[in-house]
Amino acid sequence: MAGNSQRRNRRTSNKKGAQMGSGGQRRKGLEGKGPTPPASARKGHVKNRIANAKAKQVAARRPAPRRGGAKGTAELVVGRNPVFEALRDGVPATTLYVQQFIDSDERVREALQLATQRGDINLMEAPRPELDRMTNGLNHQGLVLQVPPYDYAHPEDLAAAAFDDGEEPLIVALDGVTDPRNLGAVVRSVCAFGGHGVVVPERRAAGMTAGAWKTSAGTAARTPVARATNLTRTLEQYQKAGLMVVGLAADGEMELQDVEALDGPVVIVVGSEGKGLSRLVGETCDVRVRIPMPGGAESLNAGVAAGVVLWEAARRRG
Secondary structure, three states, X not given: OHHHHHHHHHHHHOOOOOXXXXXXXXXXXXXXXXXXXXXHHOOOOHHHHHHHHHHHHHHHHOOOOOOOOOEOOOEEEXXXXXXXXXXXXXXXXXXXXXXXXXOOOHHHHHHHHHHHHHOOOEEXXXXXXXXXXXXXXXXXXXEEEEEOOOEOEOHHHHXXXXXXXXXXXXXXXXXXXXXXXXXXXXXXXXXXXXXXXXXXXXXXXXXXXXXXXXXXOOHHHOOOEEEEOOHHHHHHHHHHOOOEEEEEOOOOOEEHHHOHHHHOOEEEEEEEOXXXXXXXXXXXXXXXXXXXXXXXXXXXXXXXXXXXXXXXXXXXXX
């Protein structure tokens, strides 16, 4: 009898007893999920696959986004006169470092005043050893100005911006010009004669340093400078876009006044004063021209040569 009672108890214990409530936690599972999405939005549906295929075709036809230009490197302007002149000439700057317990003279006071008036330059006080370390021991005279990296344009953007404005591109490319002052002078001439920008090679060429900014007399703020990884390839791309490439050379086959291309879309290529155009760049040019010089000078520096040609181009376009 005892054995039968145990079996009955086991059978009874297997039955479901009272269950605890969910406390409303399962209520969300009973709620509706909204209207059924269209077939084109339901994963796995044939119409969804067709819609995805069409989207991929449209994306493939869409042009790739424009990549930005290269960035320059940060620079330090050192010394009381150079710092004052950089601030006076509008060279971009982020921080002015001033030596602690500096012997203040007129240049120091003027530099501090200019930096304060600009409103976007941080003023930092630093001990002399720190400034010595920053400048690698240069004679900083207690003033150090930090210039941010220059934001170069992409070479193709120069021509594209001109075309977008309904104008014929007028661009200057520099080949082997290593003096930042020449670059600044060219930027100033391009701005003065209605050009659309300057192209410089990435290597073995002057960049937009504080010296170039100063020589540009403020025009670098509104005249884009682009940096080309390979100048020859960049000139070929300009040719494909419909621009004539005119190189300046002392032994050019045409004189400047005979070149008809200057009133259309054109890239003027200027070489260094000593070596002129490099071989590959010279061979890429559509035409090489010379500037008549009755006075007998053998050559002009890059800034002057570019200014002469830009004036002639502006005269014809006007």
